Amino acid sequence: MDKTNANKLIFIVDDEPSIRKLLTHWVKNQWGYDVATFENGLDMLKELDQNPVLILLDIMLPDSNGVELIPKIKCHNPNLPIIMLSAQGSIEVALESLRQGAFDYFPKPIDSNRIEPAIKNAIKNYDLHKRVEELEDNIEHEYSFENIISNDPRMQTVFKLVTKILNNDITVLINGESGTGKELVARAIHFNGRRKENPFVVVNCASIPRELLESELFGHEKGSFTGAHQRKLGKFEAADGGTLFLDEIGEMEMALQAKILRVIQEKEFERVGGNETLKVDVRILSATNRDLKEMVEKMEFREDLYYRLSSFPIVVPSLRNRRGDIIVLVNHFIKKFNNKNGTKIKGLSKKALKYIYDYDWPGNIRELENTIERCIILTDTDEIDVDVLPEGILSPSLRSLDKNGAIFTEDSPIIPFETLKEEAIKHALDRTNGNVVEAARKLNIGRATMYRLMEKYSLDVDRK
Numbered sequence: 419m420d421k422t423n424a425n426k427l428i429f430i431v432d433d434e435p436s437i438r439k440l441l442t443h444w445v446k447n448q449w450g451y452d453v454a455t456f457e458n459g460l461d462m463l464k465e466l467d468q469n470p471v472l473i474l475l476d477i478m479l480p481d482s483n484g485v486e487l488i489p490k491i492k493c494h495n496p497n498l499p500i501i502m503l504s505a506q507g508s509i510e511v512a513l514e515s516l517r518q519g520a521f522d523y524f525p526k527p528i529d530s531n532r533i534e535p536a537i538k539n540a541i542k543n544y545d546l547h548k549r550v551e552e553l554e555d556n557i558e559h560e561y562s563f564e565n566i567i568s569n570d571p572r573m574q575t576v577f578k579l580v581t582k583i584l585n586n587d588i589t590v591l592i593n594g595e596s597g598t599g600k601e602l603v604a605r606a607i608h609f610n611g612r613r614k615e616n617p618f619v620v621v622n623c624a625s626i627p628r629e630l631l632e633s634e635l636f637g638h639e640k641g642s643f644t645g646a647h648q649r650k651l652g653k654f655e656a657a658d659g660g661t662l663f664l665d666e667i668g669e670m671e672m673a674l675q676a677k678i679l680r681v682i683q684e685k686e687f688e689r690v691g692g693n694e695t696l697k698v699d700v701r702i703l704s705a706t707n708r709d710l711k712e713m714v715e716k717m718e719f720r721e722d723l724y725y726r727l728s729s730f731p732i733v734v735p736s737l738r739n740r741r742g743d744i745i746v747l748v749n750h751f752i753k754k755f756n757n758k759n760g761t762k763i764k765g766l767s768k769k770a771l772k773y774i775y776d777y778d779w780p781g782n783i784r785e786l787e788n789t790i791e792r793c794i795i796l797t798d799t800d801e802i803d804v805d806v807l808p809e810g811i812l813s814p815s816l817r818s819l820d821k822n823g824a825i826f827t828e829d830s831p832i833i834p835f836e837t838l839k840e841e842a843i844k845h846a847l848d849r850t851n852g853n854v855v856e857a858a859r860k861l862n863i864g865r866a867t868m869y870r871l872m873e874k875y876s877l878d879v880d881r882k
Contacts, residue, residue, distance in 0.1 A: 423449060423450035423451045425452060426451050426452060426471045426541060427451070427452045427453070427454060427468060427469065427470045427471060428445050428451045428452070428453055428454075428470060428471065428472045428473070428474065428537070429454050429455075429456065429462055429465070429470045429472070429473040429474065429475075430442060430445065430453060430454070430455045430456070430474045431455075431456045431457075431458075431459060431462045431473060431474065431475045431476055431479065431484070432455075432457075432474075432476040432479075432503065433457050433458065433476065433478075433479055433480050434476075437476070437503075437526070437528075438455045438457075440528075441453075441474060441528070442455060444530050444533075444534070445474075445537070448530075449534060449537070451537075454468065454470070457479075457480070458479050458480050458481040458482070459475075459479050459481055459482040459484065459487045460481050460482065462475075462487075463487070463490060463491070463494075466491065466494045466495070469495075470498070471498075471499075471541050471544055471545075472498075472499050472500075472501065472537060472540050472541055472544070473491065473498065473499070473500045473501070474501050474503060474537075475487065475488075475500050475501070475502055475503065475520075476502075476503045476504070477502055477503065477504040477506065477511060477515070478504070478505070478506070484502060484503075484504075484515075485502070485511070485514055485515050485518055485520075488500055488515070488518040488519050488520055489518060489519070492519050497544060497547040497548070498544065499521035499540035499541070499543060499544050500519070500520045500521055501520065501521055501522045501523070501524065501533070501536060501537065501540060502515040502520045502522070502523045502524070503524055503525075503526060503528065504523070504524075504525055504526065505525070505526040506525075511523075512525075521536075521540045521543070522536045522540065524536070567743070567746055567747055567750045568740070568743050568746070569742055569743060569746055570735070570740035570742050570743050572735040572739070572740055573734075573735065573740060573743070576603065576732055576733075576734060576735075579730075579732050580603065580606060580607055580610075580732070583607065583611075583730055584607065584610050584611035584612070585611055585612045587701045588729050588730045589682065589701075589702045589703070589704070589726060589727050589728075589729045589730065590604075590607065590702075590703045590704070590729070590730045590731075590732060591667075591704050591705070591706070591710070591727045591728040591729075591730070591731045591732070592604060592703065592704070592705040592706075592731075592732050592733075592734060593705070593706060593707075593710075593731060593732070593733045593734065594705070594707065594733060594734030594735070594736070595707050595736045595780075595782055595849070596707050596781065596782065596784070596848075596849050596850060596851050597737075597781045597782030597783055597784030597785055597848075597849075597851070598734040598735070598736055598737070598782045598783060599734060599782075599783050600665070600705040600707075600734055601620065601663065601665060601705065603732065603734060604661075604663045604665075604703045604705060605618060605663075607661075607703060608660070608661040608663075608701075608703070613659065613660050613661055613701060616657075616658075616659040616660030616661075617656060617657050617658075617659070617660035617661070618657075618660055618661050618663065619653050619656050619657035619660065619661070619662050619663065620663045620665060621634060621635060621653050621662065621663070621664055621665065622665045622666055623664055623665065623666045623667055623668075623669045623670045624665075624666035624669040624850075624853045624855070624856055625666075625853060628671050628674075631670065631671075631674060632674055632677070632690055633646075633650065633652065633690050634652060634653060635652050635653050635654060635674075635677075635678075636652040636654060636677070636687050636688070636689050636690055637649070637650050637651045637652030637654075637655060637689040637690065638650050638652075638689050638690035638691050638692070639689050639690065639691040639692040641691065642689075642690050642691020642692070643690070643691065646690075646691065649689075650689075652689065654681060654687060654696075654698050654700055655696065655698065657698075657700045658698050658699060658700060659699055659700075660700065660701070661700065661701045661702075661703055662700045662701070662702055662703070663703045663704070663705070664678075664702065664703070664704040664705070665704075665705050666705070666706060666707070666853075666856075667704040667705065667706050667710075667727065668706040668707075668708035668710055668713060668719065669856070672718075672719075672720060675719065675720045675723045676720065676723075678723060679720065679722060679723045679726060681698065681700075682702055682723075682726050682727075683726070685697060685698055685699065685700075686698065702727070704727050710724050710727075710728070711724065736779075736782055737779040737782045737783055737786065738778045738779055741775060744774060744775055744779075744786070745771070745775070747783060747786055747787075748765075748766065748771075748774060748786070748790060749765070751786070751787050751790040751791070752765065752790060752794070752802075755790060755791050755794045756794070759794060759795070761794055762800055763794050763797065763800055763801065763802060764800045764801055765801060765802070766801065766802045766803075767801055767802065767803045767804070769803070769804050770802050770803050770804045770807060773804060773807055773811050773812060774786075774789075774807075774811070777811045780845060780848065780849055781848040781849060784848075784851070785848055789807075789808060789811070790802075792806075792808070793806045793807065810841060810844075810845075839871065839875075840871075840875045842861065843857070843861070843868070843871050843872065843875060843877060844875075844877065846858075846860055846861050847872075847877065854868055854869065854872070
């Protein structure tokens with residue numbers, strides 16, 4: 419007997435006592451499922467609220483035809499699997515059962531070696547349907563507006579803008595610093611709009627090598643370049659009918675920008691190395707932490723693409739510009755990580771809270787979330803105090819400029835040069851969401867130097 423089948427209820431519906439007894443012996447005693455038996459269809463329909471995982475249904479019942487019961491069962495639960503049993507052995511009856519939505523059909527006498535795997539497959543398929551539905555419900559909740567934590571008027575303005583564009587296909591450009599929640603806003607647009615039943619596909623333009631980004635977006639044909647051993651479908655095809663989110667769009671090279679522009683305008687493209695023109699129905703959302711208008715003026719970004727992408731701009735404010743949300747978010751993250759880790763942290767001490775509130779949070783919400791998780795792991799009491807706060811939050815000289823723009827003031831402590839370098843590398847990686855190439859560019863150092871310093875300071879991030 420398989421104990422993993424316990425608490426999974428199977429209905430057996432047959433007017434022959436011998437058949438009910440035989441099936442009960444197999445299903446309950448040998449295979450370990452719970453069983454409820456019925457002599458007729460009407461009694462079975464009254465008990466569907468017991469939530470069976472499968473129904474074994476005879477076709478010829480004293481009060482009804484089993485095939486005619488299938489739509490009534492499906493009205494109660496569309497995914498509930500039904501295996502039909504019949505002494506008629508008619509192909510026409512079998513086909514009609516399947517057309518009405520039955521999972522499988524078995525003639526009598528029933529072979530236990532054949533019906534057992536069919537039962538297991540039917541229940542496995544049913545469990546998969548339930549998990550998918552639960553996942554969809556969780557996604558819908560996770561990306562509802564109520565789950566984007568904010569009391570700030572600036573963010574309320576963002577929410578109002580988002581509600582205006584849920585059920586149309588206007589292109590949206592989401593601007594904001596790293597860690598402000600640009601992708602969360604994009605997901606809220608998709609999962610609350612008319613395309614929510616279709617794919618939401620993310621492409622981080624900064625994390626994919628430029629020579630591979632075109633193939634990632636459009637796919638490629640077999641043999642189109644070295645290493646292209648088979649046809650690959652791109653992200654545009656994967657997102658067909660849904661939404662494609664182009665994160666860090668400002669990192670895309672000019673040649674590829676022209677091809678993106680064509681897809682937006684013509685709704686068509688070709689795979690790399692291919693001649694077939696493919697039509698696609700995709701909504702484009704994009705995001706960047708760079709000033710695309712300034713890039714256009716410097717001829718680093720196509721002007722025509724900029725205006726196409728920014729038909730409806732949304733600016734997500736930085737955390738330091740909505741400090742009223744810091745306390746709200748801290749409480750939210752404490753609750754989240756208490757649930758995750760089984761801890762019972764009540765909050766922050768007054769002194770720790772002041773440091774948290776005064777800090778500028780260059781990594782924004784992502785940095786705050788990581789900080790709270792780290793503090794919860796390190797604290798030995800029910801309150802987070804300053805002793806577990808990161809050094810960068812406690813040391814003003816590592817986090818802010820004086821009124822003249824200098825890092826140090828007269829009262830600043832002398833900090834070892836190596837510490838400053840390490841903090842600068844950490845800060846750059848945090849601000850660029852772990853993008854090594856972008857972090858090196860902003861620090862004005864070479865990529866090789868960046869990797870060498872990361873290794874020196876044991877900074878283990880995914881190399882992008």
